[in-house]
Amino acid sequence: MNNPKPKLKVHVISMGCAKNLVDSEKLMAQLKLGNVELTSSPEEADIAVINTCGFIEAAKRESIDMMLSQVGRKAKGKLQKVYAMGCLTERYRDELAKEVPEIDGFFGSNQMGDVLRELGSDLRHELLGERVLMTPGHFAYLKVSEGCDNPCSFCAIPLMRGKHKSRPIEEIVAEAAGLAAGGVRELVLIGQDTTYYGLEQYGERRLPELMSKLTEVNGIEWIRLMYAYPAKFPLPLLDVMSSNSRICSYLDMPVQHCSNDVLKSMRRGISQRALYQLIDTIRTKIPGIALRTTLIVGYPDETPAAFDELLRFVADVRFDRLGVFMYSQEDGTTAFPLGDPISQKEKERRMKMVMELQRQISEENNFRLIGSSQKVLIDRLEGDRYVGRTERDAPEIDNEVYVSARGGLRVGDFIDVDIEDASEYDLYGTASEKS
Numbered sequence: 504m505n506n507p508k509p510k511l512k513v514h515v516i517s518m519g520c521a522k523n524l525v526d527s528e529k530l531m532a533q534l535k536l537g538n539v540e541l542t543s544s545p546e547e548a549d550i551a552v553i554n555t556c557g558f559i560e561a562a563k564r565e566s567i568d569m570m571l572s573q574v575g576r577k578a579k580g581k582l583q584k585v586y587a588m589g590c591l592t593e594r595y596r597d598e599l600a601k602e603v604p605e606i607d608g609f610f611g612s613n614q615m616g617d618v619l620r621e622l623g624s625d626l627r628h629e630l631l632g633e634r635v636l637m638t639p640g641h642f643a644y645l646k647v648s649e650g651c652d653n654p655c656s657f658c659a660i661p662l663m664r665g666k667h668k669s670r671p672i673e674e675i676v677a678e679a680a681g682l683a684a685g686g687v688r689e690l691v692l693i694g695q696d697t698t699y700y701g702l703e704q705y706g707e708r709r710l711p712e713l714m715s716k717l718t719e720v721n722g723i724e725w726i727r728l729m730y731a732y733p734a735k736f737p738l739p740l741l742d743v744m745s746s747n748s749r750i751c752s753y754l755d756m757p758v759q760h761c762s763n764d765v766l767k768s769m770r771r772g773i774s775q776r777a778l779y780q781l782i783d784t785i786r787t788k789i790p791g792i793a794l795r796t797t798l799i800v801g802y803p804d805e806t807p808a809a810f811d812e813l814l815r816f817v818a819d820v821r822f823d824r825l826g827v828f829m830y831s832q833e834d835g836t837t838a839f840p841l842g843d844p845i846s847q848k849e850k851e852r853r854m855k856m857v858m859e860l861q862r863q864i865s866e867e868n869n870f871r872l873i874g875s876s877q878k879v880l881i882d883r884l885e886g887d888r889y890v891g892r893t894e895r896d897a898p899e900i901d902n903e904v905y906v907s908a909r910g911g912l913r914v915g916d917f918i919d920v921d922i923e924d925a926s927e928y929d930l931y932g933t934a935s936e937k938s
Contacts, residue, residue: 510540511583513622514548516573517637518566519556521644521693521729521899523589524637527554530588530615531635537624541635550584551576552618555591557663559831566591567603574605586610588618590663594835612663633681639882641915642689642725642898643682647675647713651695652703653732654770655759656838657799657830660695667696669704676716683722688915689880690723691897696732698740708737718749724917725880727897729755734772736781741788751894752789755824757797761816762809765802770837775816782820793895795824800857801850802830803841810853817860823868824901825861827854862927869902869925876935879904879920881912891920893930908934 513534517527530552535541542548551573555566566589573585584607592599593611600609610618616626636643650665651658679690692714694700701709717726726749733756744750760766761775773781786792798813805813817825829850832843879891882898889906896902906912906920912934919935 510538511549512540512542512547513550513552514542514545516545516551516553516569518554518569519558519562519590521691522646522695523554523556525634525644525646525693526589526612526615528634528637530554530618531637532633533615533619533626534622534624535635536627536633537619539622539624545576546581548582550586550622551582552586552588552622555587555589557589557591557594557659559828559833561831563591567599570599570603570606574603577605586618586621588612588614590660593663594659613665634678636685636687638898639914640686641880641882642691643687644693645675645679645682645690646670646693647697647700647710648694652699653696653734653772654837656768656770657759657802657833657836659833659836662835664695667699667703669699669701669709671704672701672709672713672716675713676720679717679720679723683720686722686915688723688917689725689727689898690717691727691729692717693729696730697728698731698735698737708735710737711740711743714740714743714750715747718747724749725751725894727751727753727894729897731756733758733778733781738784741785744792745789752791753793753795753895753897754785754789755795755897756785759797759799760802760805760809760813762805762812764806765804765809768804768838768841769799769802775812779820793823794820795826795897795901796822797826797828798857799828799830800853801845803838803844805830805845805853814856814860817857817864821864821868822861823865823895824897825857826900827857829854865902866925866927869927869930872922872930873925875922876919877904877922877930877932879906879918881906881914881916881918883914889914889934891918902928902930904930904932906932906934 515527517524556562576582586608587606588610590612592609596609619626648669650667651661652667763775877893881889881891883890891904920932921935922930922932924931
């Protein structure tokens with residue numbers, strides 16, 4: 504009798520954003536349930552599958568570098584095959600096939616079924632909510648929609664992900680329940696534009712209803728909202744957020760800029776005055792809410808005066824969390840014909856100025872917390888200290904809390920921490936005696 508041929512081990516590499524990560528997790532679940540052996544170790548793998556990112560130039564280069572790295576391992580006999588899928592391959596498949604011909608197959612962002620077939624499995628639609636988490640087991644990203652209908656001039660996401668498509672409420676809640684049953688305690692809601700949720704499917708924005716239903720899922724203690732688009736923001740959402748303790752007092756709302764001229768050129772659908780009014784409404788409805796935003800510097804129409812406006816805006820609003828991207832010219836976008844007139848050096852200077860201002864704001868905010876007690880979710884053990892987050896901090900991108908404890912803590916625990924010290928982006932404390 505012939506011995507069965509050993510299974511090939513597959514290693515999935517996820518690049519870019521959390522939305523890509525969810526796709527990778529679902530791919531891995533399909534492979535696992537399709538009797539394909541997975542490995543988290545690149546050294547043990549026979550096949551590498553790279554889920555690429557094509558958001559901005561730096562992300563594209565990172566994905567290409569990963570492809571080159573893996574085909575290099577293949578050339579040395581350490582891998583049998585390498586496949587690439589996702590946003591970058593959706594947009595540049597033909598070019599990539601010429602540039603990296605050693606890749607054994609290219610698949611777009613909506614071709615999971617084709618990837619599975621190539622790896623000897625089949626797409627099982629009844630299992631689309633199943634995932635193999637690549638995050639720590641106590642938190643997970645929950646994608647509520649795919650694609651985007653917003654016309655932002657700088658953004659290529661609609662070219663890679665298509666038009667906005669909301670997932671049914673029942674499907675999302677069922678996935679959340681499955682995650683909770685597996686030990687997840689924090690859900691991080693994501694999409695290209697979460698506040699658009701439901702409009703194309705139900706004829707109205709249904710994010711408030713969805714979030715209300717998610718608070719009823721047993722086992723979930725924190726629900727965090729990311730990627731809220733400011734134009735046509737659904738104000739009833741604020742009532743839902745303020746009335747339910749399971750929804751974090753936190754909102755990620757990328758505003759990108761504040762100059763009216765730049766906002767108009769960016770096709771953001773909102774004015775500077777409306778931005779100020781919306782932020783004031785949010786803070787009035789939810790006192791103490793942590794606001795995160797992202798900005799773009801070096802956009803072609805960002806004059807020195809417009810950049811000065813942006814600095815004043817950051818100083819006025821005092822966002823709790825803030826990230827900055829340097830403008831990346833993307834072919835196929837409506838901003839592409841504007842060119843890329845601002846030098847890389849000037850973009851870097853502007854980014855550093857914004858981040859230095861934000862560093863000062865963050866430091867002042869953190870020092871005010873010394874002497875307070877904060878509820879913290881423990882993410883990991885690092886040396887002899889635990890590291891966690893407050894509800895004011897999203898995983899992987901925001902501040903952390905370093906916790907001294909006498910033992911007995913576990914990753915995934917919620918504890919009270921007495922804050923004893925602070926720095927620009929971190930807090931330091933001791934687990935409270937009552938924890």
